Amino acid sequence: MKMKLVKMIALMAAVTLSGCSAGTLENTGNSASDSAANIVSSNKKASSSTKGSNTVSSIGTAGNTASGAAGNTANSTAGNTTASTAGNATAGTTSNTTTATTDATSDILSTTTITLYDSDGNTVSVERTIYKNYDCEYVDADGMEYSTDDDVYFTDENGKTYQSLNDSTHYFGAELEQHVLQDANGNGVTVTETTNGDYYYMDDNGTGYIDNGDGTWTDENGNSYTE
Numbered sequence: 001m002k003m004k005l006v007k008m009i010a011l012m013a014a015v016t017l018s019g020c021s022a023g024t025l026e027n028t029g030n031s032a033s034d035s036a037a038n039i040v041s042s043n044k045k046a047s048s049s050t051k052g053s054n055t056v057s058s059i060g061t062a063g064n065t066a067s068g069a070a071g072n073t074a075n076s077t078a079g080n081t082t083a084s085t086a087g088n089a090t091a092g093t094t095s096n097t098t099t100a101t102t103d104a105t106s107d108i109l110s111t112t113t114i115t116l117y118d119s120d121g122n123t124v125s126v127e128r129t130i131y132k133n134y135d136c137e138y139v140d141a142d143g144m145e146y147s148t149d150d151d152v153y154f155t156d157e158n159g160k161t162y163q164s165l166n167d168s169t170h171y172f173g174a175e176l177e178q179h180v181l182q183d184a185n186g187n188g189v190t191v192t193e194t195t196n197g198d199y200y201y202m203d204d205n206g207t208g209y210i211d212n213g214d215g216t217w218t219d220e221n222g223n224s225y226t227e
Contacts, residue, residue: 107131114138114173116146116154116162123165126154126173171195181209181217181225189225191217 109130117123126146129137138146138154146162148154151172154162164173169192177193179201191201191209199208199220208220217225 107133109134112174115165115170115175116173117165118160118162124162128173168192177201179211179217179227181227183223183225 109132111130112128114126114128115123116126124140126138126140129139131137138148140146144156144158146154146156152164154164156162164170166172169176169178176195179191181189181191183189189203191203194200194202194208197208199210201209201211201217203209203219209225210218210220212218215227217227219225
């Protein structure tokens with residue numbers, strides 16, 4: 001009888017240990033929801049001590065899964081998104097903007113500042129841009145745009161009218177080029193670009209001058225000057 005009792009106790013102990021191991025392995029391999037289901041099933045067959053062991057295991061699994069997923073996801077997303085956005089967006093934007101600016105500049109033939117005046121004699125400086133297709137654009141420092149049909153009469157966006165300045169130093173609003181020369185005696189003379197006639201430059205007395213291109217000038221009377 002004692003022998004049979006010992007065998008029965010050993011058999012019961014083996015069954016109890018087998019159920020605990022199976023429950024622990026299932027909880028380790030499955031997700032949090034599957035682990036909870038397995039714990040309930042395993043606890044029904046296991047002893048009170050086994051229930052306590054499985055419950056602790058489940059809590060540990062749930063905690064590790066939540067913190068691990070949240071931590072890794074947050075770190076990975078923040079790191080990768082920042083690096084990708086900063087690197088790609090900056091490089092792409094800079095490259096595209098530079099190309100667009102270069103193309104726009106290459107379409108410009110020339111830019112000149114011209115002076116206009118209104119009916120009260122007030123003047124305004126306007127930048128005239130001529131493009132390679134010979135379209136013209138007139139804009140002042142405040143961004144006001146002007147239009148004209150003949151480069152003499154202008155109208156701004158508000159309908160106010162102007163005329164291009166034509167005087168001793170301006171021609172159709174453009175400032176004429178001037179140079180200060182010295183004769184052999186050190187006397188100075190100012191010559192101004194002309195718009196017609198045989199000479200490109202004239203002084204206030206109407207005498208014509210020629211630029212020799214080497215820093216020297218000659219007037220129509222054969223006198224030499226330096227700039």
